[in-house]
Amino acid sequence: MTSGPRTVHSDPDAAAETQADLSAEIAATGASYRQDLLGGAAPETQPRLDFAPYRSSILRHPTKSLHHADPETIELFSPAFGHQDVHALESDLTIQHNGEPLGERIIVSGKVLDGDGRPVAGQLVEIWQANAAGRYIHKRDQHPAPLDPNFTGVGRCITGEDGSYRFVTIKPGAYPWKNHLNAWRPAHIHFSLFGSEFTQRIVTQMYFPGDQLFPLDPIYQSIVDQDARDRLVARYDHDLTRPEWALGYTWDIVLTGAHRTWTENEAFGDAGDEE
């Protein structure tokens, strides 16, 4: 984990800025945004690339506006994935080792939809996350919380014909980082998604409802619109919860609108898929 925008490892004392400093910056940006809304500005739906409270973004955001482009042929298609690529068991993160991982077993399920509400079928979903103690298995994670020999925290699946995905995993713990002094990330699961067009490619993070760290987190707060932030928060779903086994969370993902005329036979790719 890093402590500054330029270095991978640095003196923890360098992170002298406090949560109060960061929270003041976040609050000022939020107040300015709400003023813009009152002035008739359109609600923002995506994170700001230029969001200084996330210190690592300072030297890594483009300063020029994104250039509008009409997608061309290759961009109107997406790479095809199938069950050659992903084994069905990869969606269960609790069975990758000899024993049961520690923590609260959960089911995370939902649908991947395009902007018109059509299911994104037969596409790749990848997830990764910290373990129940808030520790990533990544070698650069210096958080002195225990690794779990029975939990790697990586999963994949291919969406069903109705765009559905389902993972069984462990609820991740909050995670400390060095953006500033006493910085903690809300519990989250990283999601990587493909649509039916390359223009729909997205990597994001799913959060859990009611997390007390939301107001303090510069990454979550880089989305300045509350409705937009809410789209990253899963819903506790008792119908998905399994008795004496796991709690259920539902989270649907909407990709940006598709440009290309959609055809029914794309459900599992034109090449077909032997399932």
Place this chain on the structure above:
Amino acid sequence: MTEQNPGTLTATPGQTVGPFFGYALPFPKDNELLAPGSPGTIRLQGTVYDGAGHPVPDAILEIWQPDSAGQVSRRTGSLVRDGYTFTGWGRASTGNTGRFTFTTVNPGPTEEGAAAFIAVAVFARGLMNRLFTRIYLPERPEYLATDPLLSSLPEDRRDTLIARRDADGGLSWDVRLQGDGETVFLDFQGTATPTGASR
């Protein structure tokens, strides 16, 4: 599936890929769209730089491209490569020096007279959302001159999207996230139709 009114759903926001994708997103041969040394393969290489000109060691790039005949592959098998099937898609992490490498083929034009390019998505710690861009082949200046995207750009920014041809036949192309020579990054949704009606 419940009925939804077309164009009414707002897209889910993106978030940074963070620092710890390295044990999750990479996979064996992720950057080898074909086995190195296969007939027609080239090396595509470059470096990702931040606004201070420092290499970015924790970025990950994806490319998606037609084959050398301009055909868009619909084949599965990118994640478990057999070395022979060209799926058109690959993924490469930058190392400590910010460098990435792909083994691929020169993309062909997908339409007669069109400029050939590779579509790219860039992810990095510190980058709030993925960025899209393109890598054009440096040959065929007459096609580059009439390309809808390139011709809409100021001269000094066009070059950020055009690869250099290496002596070994490969391609070199760098990503500059910010500052001098900042790469042109693309918005496919458009601001004129924020409701998602851009079809």
